Amino acid sequence: MGTYSLKRLLSLIPVCLGVLTLVGVFIHFIPGDPVDVLAGDFATETEKLALREQLGLNKPIYTQIGNYIMSVFKGDLGNSLIFHRPVLNLIGERVLPTIELALLSLLLALVLSLPLGIFSAYKAGKWQDLLSSVVSLLGVSMPNFWLGPLLIMCFSLKLDLLPVSERGDWTSYILPALTLGTSLAAILTRMTRTSFLENSFEDYVRTAKAKGCSTQRLWLVHIFKNALLPIITILGLQFGVLLTGAVITEKIFDWPGLGTLLLEGIGNRDYPLVQGCVLCFSMVYVLVNLFTDLAYTWADPRIQLNKKG
Amino acid sequence: MGCQKSSPNQSQSDPTIKVVLDSAPRTIDSRFALDANSQYLENLIHCSLISFDKEGNVSLKLAKSFDWLSPLKLKITLQTNQTFYDGHQVEAKDVKASYDFFLLENPKEPSPRAGAFKDISSIEVLSRSELLIQLKNPSASFVSNLVVGILPAQMAQGGKIVDFKKLMACGDFQINQWGVNSIELTNRKNQQKLEFKIVKDESTRLAKILKGEVDIVQNSLNREQIEEAAKDNSDLMLLKKPGLNTTYIGFNMRDPILSNQKVRRAIDKAIDRKSIIDFVLKGFATPASTLLTPGDPFRSIVQTSSLDIVASKKLLDEAGFPDPDGEGEKARFHLEYKTTTDTTRVVIAKAIAAQLKKIGIDVKVTSMEWGKFKSDVEKGQVQMWSLSWIGFKDPDIYRYIFATESFPPNGGNRGWYSNKELDDLLEKGRVSTDKTQRKAIYAQVENIVRNDLPYVFLWHEDILALVNKKVSGYELYADGRLEALHQSIKK
Numbered sequence: 001m002g003t004y005s006l007k008r009l010l011s012l013i014p015v016c017l018g019v020l021t022l023v024g025v026f027i028h029f030i031p032g033d034p035v036d037v038l039a040g041d042f043a044t045e046t047e048k049l050a051l052r053e054q055l056g057l058n059k060p061i062y063t064q065i066g067n068y069i070m071s072v073f074k075g076d077l078g079n080s081l082i083f084h085r086p087v088l089n090l091i092g093e094r095v096l097p098t099i100e101l102a103l104l105s106l107l108l109a110l111v112l113s114l115p116l117g118i119f120s121a122y123k124a125g126k127w128q129d130l131l132s133s134v135v136s137l138l139g140v141s142m143p144n145f146w147l148g149p150l151l152i153m154c155f156s157l158k159l160d161l162l163p164v165s166e167r168g169d170w171t172s173y174i175l176p177a178l179t180l181g182t183s184l185a186a187i188l189t190r191m192t193r194t195s196f197l198e199n200s201f202e203d204y205v206r207t208a209k210a211k212g213c214s215t216q217r218l219w220l221v222h223i224f225k226n227a228l229l230p231i232i233t234i235l236g237l238q239f240g241v242l243l244t245g246a247v248i249t250e251k252i253f254d255w256p257g258l259g260t261l262l263l264e265g266i267g268n269r270d271y272p273l274v275q276g277c278v279l280c281f282s283m284v285y286v287l288v289n290l291f292t293d294l295a296y297t298w299a300d301p302r303i304q305l306n307k308k309g
Numbered sequence: 310m311g312c313q314k315s316s317p318n319q320s321q322s323d324p325t326i327k328v329v330l331d332s333a334p335r336t337i338d339s340r341f342a343l344d345a346n347s348q349y350l351e352n353l354i355h356c357s358l359i360s361f362d363k364e365g366n367v368s369l370k371l372a373k374s375f376d377w378l379s380p381l382k383l384k385i386t387l388q389t390n391q392t393f394y395d396g397h398q399v400e401a402k403d404v405k406a407s408y409d410f411f412l413l414e415n416p417k418e419p420s421p422r423a424g425a426f427k428d429i430s431s432i433e434v435l436s437r438s439e440l441l442i443q444l445k446n447p448s449a450s451f452v453s454n455l456v457v458g459i460l461p462a463q464m465a466q467g468g469k470i471v472d473f474k475k476l477m478a479c480g481d482f483q484i485n486q487w488g489v490n491s492i493e494l495t496n497r498k499n500q501q502k503l504e505f506k507i508v509k510d511e512s513t514r515l516a517k518i519l520k521g522e523v524d525i526v527q528n529s530l531n532r533e534q535i536e537e538a539a540k541d542n543s544d545l546m547l548l549k550k551p552g553l554n555t556t557y558i559g560f561n562m563r564d565p566i567l568s569n570q571k572v573r574r575a576i577d578k579a580i581d582r583k584s585i586i587d588f589v590l591k592g593f594a595t596p597a598s599t600l601l602t603p604g605d606p607f608r609s610i611v612q613t614s615s616l617d618i619v620a621s622k623k624l625l626d627e628a629g630f631p632d633p634d635g636e637g638e639k640a641r642f643h644l645e646y647k648t649t650t651d652t653t654r655v656v657i658a659k660a661i662a663a664q665l666k667k668i669g670i671d672v673k674v675t676s677m678e679w680g681k682f683k684s685d686v687e688k689g690q691v692q693m694w695s696l697s698w699i700g701f702k703d704p705d706i707y708r709y710i711f712a713t714e715s716f717p718p719n720g721g722n723r724g725w726y727s728n729k730e731l732d733d734l735l736e737k738g739r740v741s742t743d744k745t746q747r748k749a750i751y752a753q754v755e756n757i758v759r760n761d762l763p764y765v766f767l768w769h770e771d772i773l774a775l776v777n778k779k780v781s782g783y784e785l786y787a788d789g790r791l792e793a794l795h796q797s798i799k800k
Contacts, residue, residue: 042422044718084471166506166522254509263509
């Protein structure tokens with residue numbers, strides 16, 4: 001597993017290269033010029049040229065991207081054009097709140113979806129299963145930009161139970177985590193139901209039943225472990241969705257995370273900031289997928305990651 | 310537990326005044342403060358030679374007096390009671406060093422505010438509290454540029470200030486904390502604390518003021534929301550004041566249709582400003598007759614264009630665009646109207662398109678992200694567009710917007726309008742320091758612009774704020790600045 005992990009970590013290098021190149025190219029396709037944003041309406045063309053030169057934006061795109069990649073591998077993500085501070089410091093300040101929110105949403109989704117999905121599979125075809133399907137469908141259908149304000153209106157303004165926004169004490173985490181986690185909870189509920197239901201018809205279940213295994217033990221021990229693999233896969237994939245979904249959720253709840261930083265970067269055409277944020281998102285995504293793969297070996301010891309075939 | 314609606318004053322005993330900003334100020338360094346929120350904070354943290362009063366007129370701050378020794382020589386005498394945070398007096402050498410920064414030939418970090426000082430030839434310190442500024446050319450609006458915050462001489466000669474703990478400023482407020490979404494200041498005189506909260510989402514801003522999590526939201530809620538919130542909450546008051554801004558429709562003079570003056574006049578006469586103000590802007594605006602706002606001493610035209618569909622159609626006929634099928638569906642010609650993605654701006658654009666359809670012009674409204682919109686307008690990839698000019702204090706703004714020398718990228722003449730007679734008048738207005746003479750010049754300027762219509766002026770929008778009644782002393786300034794926080798107190 002150690003060799004496999006090392007290989008996967010090394011694969012971060014080409015991923016970073018790809019991300020940096022693609023973002024570097026695409027960001028230049030966006031209409032608008034960072035120099036206009038920085039120099040303001042009243043700057044003369046000479047002043048704009050001077051600023052362009054100072055920022056290195058007068059060089060060809062491939063040179064800019066090349067220079068940026070070199071500096072990234074030296075540990076320097078450059079300076080933000082709008083905040084005039086190192087991008088690494090800005091990301092350092094914002095990454096923790098985003099990870100916190102994503103993990104809490106994940107936890108919330110698991111806590112809600114696993115019991116509901118198992119229960120739904122256990123009661124397959126009955127009204128409880130139908131109700132669970134309707135709830136899941138609702139959860140998937142509600143976009144964050146709608147659910148967030150709805151939760152604020154209900155729990156903050158009408159019931160006066162929770163703060164509207166900002167990252168403060170534990171109560172301030174509830175609404176953002178609910179907003180971000182609801183859709184994932186709905187997907188996981190359906191996935192858990194399907195996976196548990198499929199496994200419940202397997203031979204080993206029949207054998208366990210024949211041996212007198214209790215229903216509770218059968219579902220929560222035997223089926224649980226076997227049904228977990230597809231759920232782990234979905235979790236790994238959906239973590240990326242949580243990170244990108246955080247962009248909207250963070251905006252609604254004034255969450256001082258990477259999402260709001262990325263939005264500011266895009267709006268102001270702050271190239272180093274956008275590149276830094278996207279790179280960070282990509283690395284977190286790759287690392288989470290590595291953990292997902294490692295989790296397979298725990299869930300199913302038959303899987304050996306460093307062997308072919 | 311009942312479903313009780315929360316009220317702004319339910320659980321608030323915190324004496325800190327909490328103000329919402331819609332985006333984070335980008336810098337604490339006055340030499341680089343370009344965005345509106347950085348400049349609002351600059352007015353609190355830094356001191357400057359002048360400021361503007363509630364109506365947008367120049368008021369003296371650090372400067373005690375200005376004496377024009379000649380059209381090119383300005384002697385400035387400073388107040389002697391203004392100090393930096395460390396207690397040392399603000400002196401003429403500090404002012405000189407702060408302004409000298411903008412005169413550097415090849416600065417390591419060019420300032421976006423340097424343009425305001427390009428008329429300065431030299432600055433000489435006469436005494437601890439007096440200095441002499443020598444200009445290259447006469448400039449009537451020069452004094453209104455002296456709003457940049459003054460830094461201690463040593464700091465003004467250094468690089469960009471990023472760490473708030475190292476900032477030595479001379480304003481009434483000192484920074485306690487500069488966080489990602491929150492900025493805390495304390496008034497050095499009365500110890501009143503301020504907290505600026507950065508809230509980017511409009512519905513969240515509304516929710517926060519309704520719940521009492523913030524005390525002041527200014528100009529960042531839509532008009533419908535603000536009106537209803539004020540009606541429904543006795544703890545909140547709605548403040549409004551005519552703003553120093555003008556919303557207009559700009560025309561690309563290089564477009565074969567819009568270069569025809571009669572077409573522009575027809576459009577001007579077909580727009581029902583009053584209906585849009587009443588129904589879209591909820592009455593929070595005043596129809597515009599010219600670029601200058603109603604309180605501006607240089608404004609000479611007060612009569613707004615009247616709605617006249619018949620005259621409008623006649624003008625289009627005369628312009629060579631007859632209606633192909635009378636009242637039928639076919640249009641005389643097609644135009645594209647570009648605007649931003651802001652919901653209110655899109656609704657306004659659609660309303661104007663519907664009004665122009667009545668005179669046989671088919672208008673396609675295209676809304677686009679700000680960066681793309683700005684880029685299209687500046688590159689001339691636009692037929693007509695709508696924007697606002699905000700916070701201008703001197704009629705010299707006409708030169709920036711309509712002079713031939715101000716074609717992009719050198720200025721804001723984005724419609725590529727050129728008129729030799731107007732250019733000459735604008736140059737005279739720039740160099741004249743006699744107010745009566747300037748008034749006569751700008752009256753002529755306004756007449757030309759009003760007849761030629763490179764812009765159709767729409768309205769001047771009000772400055773609006775929702776304020777918690779626990780805050781006393783807060784007033785609105787016409788240019789939107791938060792100056793009144795100097796004397797605001799929370800009970």
